[in-house]
Amino acid sequence: MNIIVLVKQVPDTESLLEVDTANATVNTQNVKWIINPYDEYAIEEALQIKEAKGAGSVTVVAVGPDRSEQALRTALAMGADTAVLVNDAAAEGSDALGIAKVLAGVIKEMPYDLVIAGVRAVDDDGYQVPAAVAEYLELPLVTAVIKQELGEGKITCHQLVEGGSLVVEAPLPMLFTAQKGLNEPRYASLPNIMKAKKKPLEKKRLADIGLDAALVGTGSAKVAISALALPPERKGGKMVTGDTPEALAAELVRLLKEEAEVL
């Protein structure tokens, strides 16, 4: 079973972000970069499937600048076999559809039975790229999967929806997106981190995948950020006073009712 996993490098969720309001960009100089946490579930699931089958390969694919190589090396250290990074200045400033066109362009040249991605990236919170990749590759799609069972030529996915879950069957090849709960991603061990440095990581340009640069990048983007701001700062309010739990509770409920007027 050959599995492809879509990977994105994002700022660490524990990092505080600075916004350059004049240029509508996020200042990322001091940011620590990590694999998108949802992509770790996707990588882990791919590895578990390959290990259970005892055969096949796991390929991780990313679009991004040079630093993205670090995220792919981490994925290789977790156990992925090969990696592909599309690093092309022409793809910078792409919207979700632009990125998806690049990813689909890479994937269609490779043999695969399954494509797995994170349910969303925790930077742009877009939820869009994996679905667009599925459309471009004409693959069945199930999003937000928390459990899957592979059968003969098909897969059964448990999809986390509002208020419960749906069990969805799809034929292979297909694409599904990983939601938290799917598994516990492994840590890369030191020996594996060393080994990962020697695993194949192929770098490609748009020309290598035969994609017209006019279809991606800022020029073709249909969604653009026109302004960025930090959310209005929340200041600490007041500490509720009272000598006993009962007095504290009575005062809190009074404040919620009379001052905040929300009860």
Add this chain to the structure above:
Amino acid sequence: MASGVFVFAEQVDNGFKKSTLEAVSEGRRLADALGEPLCAMVMGGGIAELAGGLGTYGVDKVLASDDTALIDFAADAYTQTLHQAIQEMGPRVVLAAATVTGKELFARLAAKLDTGLAMECSDLAMDGDALSAKRSLYGGKVIATVTVQGSPMLATLRPNVSDVVEAPKTAEVVSMAPVTSGGRTQVVDKQLESGGKVELTEANFVVSGGRGMGGPDYSLLEELAKSLGGAVGASRNAVDEGWRPVSDQVGQTGKVVSPKVYFACGISGAIQHVAGIRTSDVIVAINKDDDAPIFRIADYGVKGDLNEVVPAIIAEVKKLKG
């Protein structure tokens, strides 16, 4: 020339969630601003009455695809049918609630139509010929104003940030044959909470517990949530400990919520958690630790043992509600 606003009105178990009615109401508001009609689409089985009921929220025309194959979310049939409806109607803007289904469907449609889509938006407005919207990035750490272009322009609306507004009129209901051929995925089973339980992202009151809960017993928080008609949430720590399901997680790697009141019980206030609750109207923090960072952003801080304070709050709320 594209004209009109079109809303995908998602039905679940032959009803509409609050988030869907919010999307319909936002659609009405935008249609009024444009001076153009509002059309909605309902897919399901036995939905005639449900479809006509959308007139209550100011829908001019409802396309109803009534077919047993559409009772549950049939990904391919829904996508193809909505795609066809959009091509026939030629709307300027297409909206839906940002549910799991809505987001999946619209992400596929955007690729099919090669058009712009903004997910989990608020503050929709026309900006010349483009659609402008606000959306949070980095799980709420940054707020972006985005401009969507294309024909049509697509957006999904974040639950609980706009109001359901009644604007009754008689909606014209037109039936439309669904495109059900070539469906590849199939829903074979479902486990959905039936009635009563308030969705975390739609709740006016959210009562969340963190590491300070000390274990998986959330009965106190559930009782407080119930007394307020709200929902229970959890911090990443609590979910990672296995105390609460993933679907309860609030924060950058969980759900972004914006209730009237958010109760953070035994939650220290990590950056990624605070990002997900920032747009709450009022934040109440209950914590034993004086130095908990959550107190720095909470509107009301209560220093104390949550096992003593929460039962007392429940008693006060019950007193208030009679």
